[in-house]
Amino acid sequence: xxxxxxxxxxxxxxxxxxxxxxxxxxxxxxxxxxxxxxxxxxxxxxxxxxxxxxxxxxxxxxxxxxxxxxxxxxxxxxxxxxxxxxxxxxxxxxxxxxxxxxxxxxxxxxxxxxxxxxxxxxxxxxxxxxxxxxxxxxxxxxxxxxxxxxxxxxxxxxxxxxxxxxxxxxxxxxxxxxxxxxxxxxxxxxxxxxxxxxxxxxxxxxxxxxxxx
Ligand SMILES: CC(C)(COP(=O)(O)OP(=O)(O)OC[C@H]1O[C@@H](n2cnc3c(N)ncnc32)[C@H](O)[C@@H]1OP(=O)(O)O)[C@@H](O)C(=O)NCCC(=O)NCCS
Numbered sequence: 001x002x003x004x005x006x007x008x009x010x011x012x013x014x015x016x017x018x019x020x021x022x023x024x025x026x027x028x029x030x031x032x033x034x035x036x037x038x039x040x041x042x043x044x045x046x047x048x049x050x051x052x053x054x055x056x057x058x059x060x061x062x063x064x065x066x067x068x069x070x071x072x073x074x075x076x077x078x079x080x081x082x083x084x085x086x087x088x089x090x091x092x093x094x095x096x097x098x099x100x101x102x103x104x105x106x107x108x109x110x111x112x113x114x115x116x117x118x119x120x121x122x123x124x125x126x127x128x129x130x131x132x133x134x135x136x137x138x139x140x141x142x143x144x145x146x147x148x149x150x151x152x153x154x155x156x157x158x159x160x161x162x163x164x165x166x167x168x169x170x171x172x173x174x175x176x177x178x179x180x181x182x183x184x185x186x187x188x189x190x191x192x193x194x195x196x197x198x199x200x201x202x203x204x205x206x207x208x209x210x211x212x213x
Contacts, residue, residue: 001013001014001016003067004064004117005064005113005114005117006069006113007069007109007110007112007113008069008109009068009069009070009106009109010066010067010068010069010075010106010109010110010113011066011067011068011069011072012064012065012066012067012078012079012110012113012114013064013065013067014053014056014062014064014065015049015052015053015062015063015064015065015077016053017049017053019049019065019074020042020045020046020049022065022074023045023048023049023077024040024042024045024046026074026076026096026098027039027040027044027045027048027096028040028041028042028045029099031099032096032098032099034135035131035132035134035135035138037158052081055081055082059081059082060122061079061080061081061117061118061122062079062080062081063077063078063079063080063081063094064077064078064079064114065077066078066097066106066110074098075097075098075101075106076095076096076097076098076101076106076107076110077094077095077096078093078094078095078096078097078107078110078111078113078114079093079094079114080092080093080094080114080117080118080122080124080127081094083128083130085128085130085153085162086153090126090127090128091118091124091126091127091128092127092128092129092130093111093114093115093118093127093128093129093145094129095107095110095111095138095141097110102137103137107138107141108141108144108145111141111144111145112144112145115127115145115146115165119167124167125166125167126164126165126166126167127147127164127165128150128162128163128164129142129147129162129163129164130153130155130160130161130162130163131160131161131163132158132159132160132161133152133159133160133161139161139163142163143163145165146165147163147164147165148163148164148165149161149162149163150162150163150164
């Protein structure tokens with residue numbers, strides 16, 4: 001399957017139905033799900049997968065599967081999706097990597113690419129991340145990609161810090177962006193034809209500056 005994004009070490013591509021095994025194994029693991037209410041069952045993982053695949057059709061984006069560029073091995077997921085938060089329509093950026101690959105900069109590298117695609121390819125101007133206050137690793141990922149803690153909120157019983165970042169329209173710069181050691185992502189020039197939402201999003205490249213601003 002054609003990648004949506006490519007970075008120095010990673011490919012991000014759309015999930016397919018037959019990715020359920022890898023996904024269910026990851027989100028069914030207790031360590032992976034420390035900051036979620038509980039691990040997901042296989043059926044819950046399957047529902048998540050179906051909802052996520054439906055997002056691609058409706059919006060042209062969703063959470064994408066992260067693969068190692070060299071081996072195509074499954075590393076987790078990262079991407080963007082619509083979110084209703086405190087009465088506002090937002091776009092959430094999220095990340096989840098396999099524990100055998102933690103602390104290698106994978107989430108930061110994938111999230112940098114997803115952030116740039118959100119702003120430059122999909123024409124969004126603001127992203128939020130919803131992170132448990134005690135989840136230091138995830139908060140670091142948010143900070144690594146230039147997000148700042150905006151406020152506290154709660155999702156049911158789940159206390160959360162809302163991290164946000166804004167694209168400065170007209171300047172082509174991400175607010176408070178920090179350069180990431182793993183390098184700038186290379187957004188692939190992929191024509192997104194034949195899908196309703198994607199017709200609105202012309203192919204663009206983070207390098208060429210021809211994307212929507
Ligand atoms: C959060 C998560 C995505 C991070 O993935 P990762 O690939 O290890 O992330 P990175 O390697 O890019 O960065 C991790 C950062 O957290 C830091 N970190 C890791 N564990 C930490 C801890 N216990 N306390 C403080 N910082 C920690 C690392 O040092 C690194 O910071 P740095 O870039 O300043 O060195 C991963 O732990 C995960 O998938 N967890 C389970 C799913 C999840 O909770 N997703 C987030 C929901 S909000």
